[in-house]
Amino acid sequence: MKKAVGFVMALLFFLSGVGVANAYSFSIDSTNAVIVLPTTKVVNNQPLHINEDAIAGARLGAFLVLKGIKPSSYPTYVEVPVMYRSVIIPDDDQYYKLSETDMPDVGLVLGETPEGDKIVIAVNFSRVLYNSTLKKAQFGDRSVEIIFNENTTPLSLGEGNSKLVSTVEDGKDTLYIYSYEEKSDSKSLGSTLTVNGWKIYFVDIDTEQKKTLVEITYPSGLEKTQTLYKEKYYIMYVDSQGQEDFEIYDAYPGGRIETLLEKGAQKVLVFTPSDFFIGIGGTKQVTYEYEYYEKTKKYQDGDVYKGQWVWDIDPSNYLFTLYLHVDPDNGFPIVTLGEETLNLPMFALSISPVFEKDNNGAITGIAGYRFLRTVTVKKKVTVETTKAEVVGDVNSLIITDEELSSLPNDKHVIIIGGWVSNKAWKVLEQNYDSATIEGLKNDIMNKGHVVAILNNPNNPNFKVIILAGKDYIHTKKAVDEFMSKA
Numbered sequence: 001m002k003k004a005v006g007f008v009m010a011l012l013f014f015l016s017g018v019g020v021a022n023a024y025s026f027s028i029d030s031t032n033a034v035i036v037l038p039t040t041k042v043v044n045n046q047p048l049h050i051n052e053d054a055i056a057g058a059r060l061g062a063f064l065v066l067k068g069i070k071p072s073s074y075p076t077y078v079e080v081p082v083m084y085r086s087v088i089i090p091d092d093d094q095y096y097k098l099s100e101t102d103m104p105d106v107g108l109v110l111g112e113t114p115e116g117d118k119i120v121i122a123v124n125f126s127r128v129l130y131n132s133t134l135k136k137a138q139f140g141d142r143s144v145e146i147i148f149n150e151n152t153t154p155l156s157l158g159e160g161n162s163k164l165v166s167t168v169e170d171g172k173d174t175l176y177i178y179s180y181e182e183k184s185d186s187k188s189l190g191s192t193l194t195v196n197g198w199k200i201y202f203v204d205i206d207t208e209q210k211k212t213l214v215e216i217t218y219p220s221g222l223e224k225t226q227t228l229y230k231e232k233y234y235i236m237y238v239d240s241q242g243q244e245d246f247e248i249y250d251a252y253p254g255g256r257i258e259t260l261l262e263k264g265a266q267k268v269l270v271f272t273p274s275d276f277f278i279g280i281g282g283t284k285q286v287t288y289e290y291e292y293y294e295k296t297k298k299y300q301d302g303d304v305y306k307g308q309w310v311w312d313i314d315p316s317n318y319l320f321t322l323y324l325h326v327d328p329d330n331g332f333p334i335v336t337l338g339e340e341t342l343n344l345p346m347f348a349l350s351i352s353p354v355f356e357k358d359n360n361g362a363i364t365g366i367a368g369y370r371f372l373r374t375v376t377v378k379k380k381v382t383v384e385t386t387k388a389e390v391v392g393d394v395n396s397l398i399i400t401d402e403e404l405s406s407l408p409n410d411k412h413v414i415i416i417g418g419w420v421s422n423k424a425w426k427v428l429e430q431n432y433d434s435a436t437i438e439g440l441k442n443d444i445m446n447k448g449h450v451v452a453i454l455n456n457p458n459n460p461n462f463k464v465i466i467l468a469g470k471d472y473i474h475t476k477k478a479v480d481e482f483m484s485k486a
Contacts, residue, residue, distance in 0.1 A: 056467075080377055409456065412462050449468065
């Protein structure tokens with residue numbers, strides 16, 4: 001099969017080379033052509049060479065199929081992994097911070113401190129040892145750190161109106177993230193204010209005494225009837241244990257709100273009636289303000305980010321350190337590296353020891369460490385292939401003269417054989433003047449064969465091609481001549 005394909009490609013190359021000088025101006029192959037073979041068997045008691053004409057037509061059909069198979073190429077993009085390496089970093093028990101000088105291709109904004117959009121990637125080499133027994137590098141607890149600020153941390157600190165609250169819970173630095181909402185509006189008698197689980201129904205409004213009687217429904221469904229007075233503050237909350245409560249203050253209770261949030265309250269609603277008045281149509285109205293806090297996230301020291309990488313939260317300074325944690329007694333095993341790498345949990349960065357070796361290739365120590373970064377880049381390449389444009393149904397490529405009743409307007413028509421054997425000449429006579437037809441016949445008789453290319457009157461973009469000779473040998477010559485230029 002491979003030899004056959006090679007032969008086909010060589011044949012195409014040869015044929016394309018032959019036709020360069022005198023190639024036809026139109027393109028023809030099996031997808032846009034039809035070959036018409038003669039069917040007449042005997043004329044004036046003389047047998048015609050129909051079989052030989054059929055062979056010539058079959059050769060031409062195969063040629064047109066092969067013309068649709070061509071070498072082709074197209075551009076595309078492939079993803080190629082590219083590894084960047086830092087300089088070798090010596091182990092001098094120093095607290096080392098990766099810089100763009102040591103690794104120009106790191107692709108990150110690095111700094112000595114995590115300010116603005118900078119992050120710090122550090123190795124505490126005093127916590128990295130060479131294990132001479134295992135012949136490996138051994139990384140201890142907090143030997144590698146990635147330090148973020150609130151602008152760069154991958155932690156979800158909330159978007160839009162959010163409040164960050166730092167505290168200590170069970171001896172661990174803790175950061176609570178609260179969504180925050182505040183609003184001023186008014187309600188009329190008989191209406192209900194709904195705020196994230198709370199419902200306040202205004203049963204009565206006293207515009208003279210500046211008070212309103214309300215029915216409060218808590219998120220749990222608990223109901224409470226309460227009189228609310230102008231410019232007093234009412235805190236309704238669900239604490240960290242899910243308990244609901246209600247408190248009253250004469251002045252804005254900022255300290256109490258902060259305490260509730262630091263204790264991890266789940267929801268806090270602060271409500272105050274700010275004024276009372278008679279609205280249009282005599283409707284009693286109360287103007288109010290409220291603040292609403294709802295806890296959405298909680299982060300603590302020791303929270304696992306991925307694998308052995310855990311968080312150290314410094315909420316008061318809004319610093320977030322992701323570090324390699326080693327604690328074999330609590331499920332964080334010792335980390336040792338031979339020829340493999342220590343993968344950081346982000347940025348496609350890793351660390352690899354560079355070993356010193358003797359002449360026999362045996363490891364004798366560690367020369368230093370490299371940071372590695374593997375990224376995928378797109379590269380434009382040209383793909384060499386074969387393009388095949390061939391007819392889907394080969395039965396439609398070659399037809400008999402009895403099947404051709406008119407000239408199609410979407411294909412080249414190739415008529416093989418002269419007017420005596422091929423009935424398709426009757427279709428020619430219907431579409432071209434008698435002088436054209438007689439000229440073709442005279443050329444055949446005088447020259448032995450003819451290769452005639454006429455415009456299709458139904459569509460000049462397609463041709464009517466006559467390949468005919470006064471006998472089968474000359475018809476074969478006409479076919480060969482056409483093939484040499486097509």
